[in-house]
Amino acid sequence: MSEITAIRGMNDILPSETACWQFLERTVAAVLSSYGYDEIRLPLVEKTALFKRSIGEVTDIVEKEMYTFDDRNGDSMTLRPEGTAGCVRAAIQQGLLNTPQRLWYTGPMFRYERPQKGRQRQFHQTGVEAFGVATPDMDAELILLCAQIWRQLGLLDSMELQLNSIGSAEARRAYREALVDFLQARVEQLDEDSQRRLHSNPLRILDSKNSQTQSVLDDGPSLEDFLDEEASADFARLCELLQAAGIQYVVNRRLVRGLDYYNKTVFEWVTRELGAQGTVCAGGRYDGLVGQLGGKATPAIGCAMGMERLVLLLLEHGQATAPPAADVYVVAAGDAAQGIALAATQALRCQQPQLRIVQHTGGGSFKSQMKKADKSGARVALIWGEDEVAAESVTVKSLRAQNGERAAQVTVALRELETTLCAALAP
């Protein structure tokens, strides 16, 4: 193998998978449109400061996962590790915040992490962001929108919705203090990672996978008790709305998010079918971020779904992955036939643009061309040989004759090609 290979964690998406991707992208876009969301297309690269200020200086993403480099002017740039920051930046810069905005975007994100199942260094997210609405009906809409996407994808039964409210920044500050005080007295019982988090990011201890750490937390302070009245009321209202809409959910009081900008509602859609990377979609409210990035104070909520993880789920559920077969394969033996076939096929593409017509290229014997025709999966072969050229005709041959009826083929005048072909292709 050549020593030039793809960069670790940046995978090729092969033809055998793209049908699944297209189904996913098409379905997601259709649902988003049906909720009145508009697509926005954003740069892959932004100034480094944007991510540091939005995601948080002490998060793992900013500290060790960003692809950051200096451009030729010496300015620090970063390949986007997530989409919200850029979307907020654009909304502020382009003056989109005078009225409620419902936006979505899709594309690659970049994080320098060790690859594993459902995790790569270049991965794809579709993000949804709603600006300008502070009330929990907006939260409910976003969650319903997700549920609708899962339903349309046939994945609703694979998903569990986990919900929490992390309240205001002040509430979290107070809670963090209480939590640190509590855990400090029990440091010895915590796993190594959680001991480290005690200093760096104590709230993340809450979703530790270590069972002993989890049982230590059972006697600790609950974030719920520190929530301000508004956050509690809004969360209760959100739960009511979800119940009314028939959305199943689980309140997980230990659900926190890794990015600093979240407040109040946070949620995750998780699945047990994907191994360790079970979070398929996650998001929450970020009412402070727009102001923090220099815009006028604007409430907002958003979420992002991991497209690779959705593709994995779709594949495990047996979504068709084969690229579509050709409809027609064009066999032409000899130089004269080749010229006529090429022209006739071009005309056919004008008449029947939806047909997938594969022209044989590269020469080869008649027999080998027929083999290619068969392997292409085409239902019909169009054949031009010496006889057809001489008679200004073409042979239309059905390659997928049903049991018994021996390979139906008919030779007709060129001008009858379109109707004969359509008849042969008719079910």
Place this chain on the structure above:
RNA sequence: GUGGCCGUAGCUCAACAGGUAGAGCACCGGAUUGUGACUCCGGAGGUAGCGGGUUCAAGACCCGUCGGCCACCCCA
């Protein structure tokens, strides 16, 4: 960044107390001159990830390195 497992033809995998590599699929050609599929025959394709060591001899053993997978971590 840490750990476990793995690295043989395009793909999926074999073999053998360590004695210089094989199958299936795929690919190419042929089975009387322009007709695919099934069948039969033939062919091409690997300096065994890379480097070093042990040995008369290593794909097999040892070390290193790179890469892959999965998990930790992190998160979508």
